[in-house]
Amino acid sequence: MDVQNIIDRLGLQVRDLQENFNSLVNSKSLGIFGKQFCRILSGTLLTTNVNLLLKNKKGGEWEEIYISNPDCTNCKKHLSENDFLDMKFFNEGKIRIAVTVPLVNESFFGILIGKRLDNEPYSEFDKIVIQMFILLLDHTYQSFINQKREKDLNFQLNHRILQLNSLIDTGIEVSKLQKSSSLLDLTLERATALTNASKGRLRIFENEKIISKIYFPKNTPLRNEEIKKSKLKTDVTFMQYRYEITLYDKESRSGIIDFDITDEVLLNAFARQVYTAMENEFLHEEALEKESLQKELSVAGDIQKKLLPEKMPEIKGYDIAGINIPSKEVGGDYYQTMELNDGRIALIIGDVAGKGVPAALLVSTLDACLEAYLDVKLPLPEMAVKINTIIYRASPLDKYITFFIAILEPKTGELDIINAGHNPIFLLRKNNKLEKINAGGVALGMFDMGLPFEGQKLKIMKGERLLLYTDGIPEAMNINEEEYTDQRLEKYFMKKKPAKALTFINNIVKDVRKHSGDTPQSDDITALYLIRKL
């Protein structure tokens, strides 16, 4: 072979190497890589028998990457574990060349080449060509491995993005879910899938007693015989419940592996989301409950306002004024004036034990009873017995009404009175003597034993004054928790005798407020004041 011929053939080989580099690097698998390499080499060396083997480390087994002639596998003995390129040539036998190529990652390629088609021995030129191809093999294999690593890295990176994305999405989704069970299902499902766990379990404990279990995939409870190879657990406590999430058997293409720190971080993040979602759900329900209660109170308050007199009646020879300042939206105090068919006027005051909607309902019942019975002209003690029974049946055990009624005959000043458990009513005589009206019986609705009510008859004379009030006035407290007191009220009532009833009402409220200062009103303030002018 002359020099020009060698140059031409080498040029051809170099072009061949360049052309085949990319296709080798982009091989789908190591098997395809080996097959392609062997075919390129066999075309160049005029042989059909080129085989490629791989040994991962010294002392390991030779793995067959591509075998064109199964008989040659017996010739692995010709391959070595030398740290340098080892080429052996044989003049006879199935294998004529055995090459061991040490790679940078401490593995080895083994190449076994059979005889040429023309049975000629391999030339020196062929030996150079083989060395060139070994270089190609080394470089393309490194590139092939790097490309595979790059793909794996890309996959892992995408998986991390997916995990983060899913964590955010799950956070948004669970915050929209209103049922705890749905959010737990979703969380368990996402936590299992994103950590590549094969199974997930969520247990709910109340006082360390299991009250519920959820599995993902659903309906696949853990069987006793199932021994799990890897496990990751976290828990979160909300109110009296402890939620324990356990993930089992992290999957990989090479089998079950241990969960890593990222899985732990991810699972804890999911657990935090569960806690936040449950807290939000709880606060949301609480807010809805409050809103609903507020609406109820507002309606009840409106109803109760309608039960109070819009304006005081004009009674010839008398001046009358009244006030009701509830401490909450719906108070428990009640006052009323009713003009009866025979011209008499009923002056009523009452105080329900408790406030809010139940109190408003009782006040409403009392008002309806009075509307119904007062014009029937029943003696007051009889009427009180009947109303007591109705109130008793309409009220829970802890609810009753203290009640005072005085029916005034305007012409004579006669007062027909019943005091059912209410605080004493004050009558200020002309001689500045205070009379306290107590006579009556127990509060309405307290007992239904047919206990009698005792009536009382009095007369109010010209210049005399009557004060009906509820305990919100004497029991009004200041910042030091000191009450306004009955004594102070009596004193005020006896001392202040303005010409107009409304002036007294306004001033007594001012005096109570002066005592209370900035202390919030703890009870309803209700009063009715009557002056006989003529």
Added chain:
Amino acid sequence: MVTEFSLSSEIKNDCVILKPVGYINNNGGEKIFKEYLSFAKKGMNKVIIDLSNSKVINSIGISFLIEIIDKLNDEKGKLFFANTDPSIEKTFSIMGIYQFAQKAATVEEAFKKI
């Protein structure tokens, strides 16, 4: 309701329809891949995977689907995913699956497109 994984398949015209049920993890992914291979050996290279009963997949399951895509690309075949749940759809988008496979709202739509 998701239970243990199961898989059914059918051939319609010259197309393979794979219908997994349940969590596509290592076990599920491997079953899908093996089922695909059994049809690929017969030269079938048009595949529709109906995901109407599989709402959750992990990355190991995805790696098996990538192998199917890889093999179909070699065979100049086509793969369609149909009835994908929004969360799986997002997963596939992030993992880059739709660069190599198609999606269809329903199996019927996949038939028209394949």
